[in-house]
Amino acid sequence: MIRVAVLGSTGSIGRSALEVIGRHLDRFEVVALVANRSSEDLAVQVRSFKPAKAVLCDDTADSPGGTAGTVWGSGWQALLDVVADPEVDVVVNALVGAAGLEPTLCALEAGHRLALANKESLVAGGQLVVEAAREGGGEIVPIDSEHSAILQCCEGHSSAEVHRVVLTASGGPFRGRTLDDLWHVGPEEALRHPTWDMGAKITIDSATLANKALEVIEAHHLYGLGYDAIDAVIHPQSVIHSFVEFVDGSVLAQLGFPNMELPILYALSYPDRINDAALRTYDPVAASPLTFEEIDHGAFPLFGLGVEAGRRGGCAPAAYNAGNEIAVQAFLEGRVRFPEMADVVNKSLEEVGSDVVRDVKDVFAADHAARDVALEVVRRLSEARAGATS
Ligand SMILES: NC(=O)c1ccc[n+]([C@@H]2O[C@H](COP(=O)([O-])OP(=O)(O)OC[C@H]3O[C@@H](n4cnc5c(N)ncnc54)[C@H](OP(=O)(O)O)[C@@H]3O)[C@@H](O)[C@H]2O)c1
Structure with missing residues (x-):
């Protein structure tokens, strides 16, 4: 049994991770669940998965009852104790924002597999995160669909064989709008993502394309690629998750309908693949046409600013x-x-x-x-x- 701790279990990725694990309880065991302050939602998950530990990071949040068999902790140190616990094999980091950096470092220093959704920790911590993995013996396996796609395409190849990667971006709800149009859009419209159902922060990042810049920096650290070897292209259907161009000119891509459960399952099972009938839905006719566009840097300057920050x-x-x-x-x-x-x-x-x-x-x-x-x-x-x- 692979023992899994899910940080951010009440969020979009955390809930998807529990869906996936719930279908494979013969392989995975949830040993710890962590949220910030959604105590009732966490208690429902605790009753269902019966982990040894549950943590609410916000120590002012009320602890719920009716969860016998689970030890409840509260506060940031309780989260770090869960992450460092030798009884854990895989830490799913699905926290949001740079708050995820300390748990990322801690998981890698403890030698765990880090199934990483929290891209902000790799962006902010960069080289320190890579070094923590090297020194602690931990391993980063990305949950971001674009980086999972790169990992899948590169299986069996050395980094010297990779010439370039191209990340795809849906373009978000404002694809095709001009900068002038964008003065008049509000949060409600920005939160209506055309292809992915995600938490609020990443949904806004997708609308501004800051998310794609964060992902370029993430790819740089995960795969040791220079910034000239990482491109991004708009692909409104979100079916192709990334392209990898090899030195001989051959290009591999990984495809799938937009559903985060697939890269989550791969991050948990890597390098194996697990039979999951719930995810076998690909239909090339339903997916077509697949189209691609350049990024509009004038309307979405946060993309270029982020890549520039990465280069600096x-x-x-x-x-x-x-x-x-x-x-x-x-x-x-x-x-x-x-x-x-x-x-x-x-x-x-x-x-x-x-x-x-x-x-x-x-x-x-x-x-x-x-x-x-x-x-x-x-x-x-x-x-x-x-x-x-x-
Ligand atoms: N959603 C996606 O499809 C997707 C795809 C690729 C990558 N990602 C990345 O995955 C990460 C999570 O995204 P999400 O969309 O799942 O976010 P979300 O729905 O907002 O969920 C965030 C989770 O983290 C917890 N949390 C937030 N701040 C915390 C803090 N300071 N301390 C402890 N717990 C905290 C929340 O707990 P409460 O419920 O108690 O507030 C919640 O469980 C982000 O880095 C995002 O970029 C997401």
Whole structure:
């Protein structure tokens, strides 16, 4: 039995992971579940999977009753204790944001397999995460569908045989809109993703294409590819998840209808494949036509800004990510408009992005400083907006 801890079990990826595990209880055992403060949802999962441990990170959240046999913990240290537990084989990190960095490092230092959905931790921590895996003996297996596709296409090939990867992006709900149009879109419209059903933060990141920039940086660290060897293309159907072009010119792609359960299952079973009738749905006729477009950099500047942050390295990706987290929250709260998210992130990068990374404290310092800069830009923009409407 493979013993699995799911961090962020009440979220979109966490719930999908439990769906997958629930169909394969002959192979996987849920030993720990972690959420932030959704205590009732977590209690329902605990009754169903009966893990040894359950944790609510927010220590002000109420602990539910009626879950005999499970030890409840609360607070951040309780989460880290679950991650470091030698009784765990695989940690699914489905937390959202750079808050996932410490658990990512901890899981890898403990020598576990890290089934990684929380791309922000790899973006912010970059080389430190890769080193933690090397030194601790842990292994990162991506859950992001694009990176899972690359892993699947590269099976049996050395990195020297890979010439280039091309990540696909759906283009989000605003594909085809101009920058001018985007001044008039609100959170409700931005949250209506055309092909994927996901948590709020990644859905907004998909609408701005910041998500694709985070994924370019993620691919750089996961596969050791230079930025010139990582491209992205709009593919509205979200059926092809990535292309891998090999040095002989041959191109492999991995296909499947948009459903995160497939890459989650692969991250748990890798390098094996497990029979799962619930996921065998591919129909080439229903999937057609498959189309591709260039990214519109004018309308979606957060893509280029993010890739540039990746190229700069050091603290720049952490600053980009932190500024973006603040910008997304501010947009969801109606405090900034859609195109202004790029201004918030740009300022964070300008002020914080040149710092060097010696250890994880530098990353946390850059993350905090970038959040402060971003919050100040948000405050100024929302005050200017309030002044203009009064
Ligand atoms: N959704 C997708 O299809 C998808 C696809 C690819 C990659 N990803 C990546 O997967 C990650 C999770 O995305 P999601 O869409 O599943 O997010 P989500 O639906 O918002 O769920 C986030 C989960 O993390 C918990 N959480 C949030 N902040 C936390 C904190 N500070 N401490 C402890 N727990 C915290 C939440 O607990 P509460 O419920 O208690 O708040 C919830 O269980 C993100 O990094 C995203 O980019 C998602």
